[in-house]
Amino acid sequence: EAGVTQFPSHSVIEKGQTVTLRCDPISGHDNLYWYRRVMGKEIKFLLHFVKESKQDESGMPNNRFLAERTGGTYSTLKVQPAELEDSGVYFCASSVDRGYSPLHFGNGTRLTVT
């Protein structure tokens, strides 16, 4: 089966610009997660979708970040306007259920804000 795919793999934008990251989860995985790792720091949870609904968005840093999952398939994470501290690697993950099944991660999008 195809894994979690993320696009783009890299993005370099200027402060104040907008960037949209996309994640395609594994087919049939209702649970979709976004995580972020800022350089040298821990991997931090951003939010969790169950199908198209936001189950937990407690990790979203501020209202410049907007995540959507229309139709319960792919998800987008928009940063508008981007700030320097938004630079990092953004991971998407999916899992088949809400229990303790492992999260399957994409390769991440490396975002650089200059």
Place this chain on the structure above:
Amino acid sequence: AQKITQTQPGMFVQEKEAVTLDCTYDTSDPSYGLFWYKQPSSGEMIFLIYQGSYDQQNATEGRYSLNFQKARKSANLVISASQLGDSAMYFCAMRWDREYGNKLVFGAGTILRVKS
């Protein structure tokens, strides 16, 4: 609050030897799951092994085994017969609260370097 601690920022191991990567956790929830992920230099996060809090036996997956000591709240990863391809960042992570299918919480990670 739930917390994962990996006290080893970096580790070296000789090829073909075994290595243990430490992980301790803190939770008051009796039900939780513990995971280890590998992140090679290419960047992807690879799931390695899982241990449930109620599992009686330590989890094993090929060369990976999890030394689960519940009373001590530790879940160390043991890699046997290290290979050069094992060089990577390793993350310990935990999920708890089955009912709400909660998020993974990660430790800070340990960089492992395998020497030839």
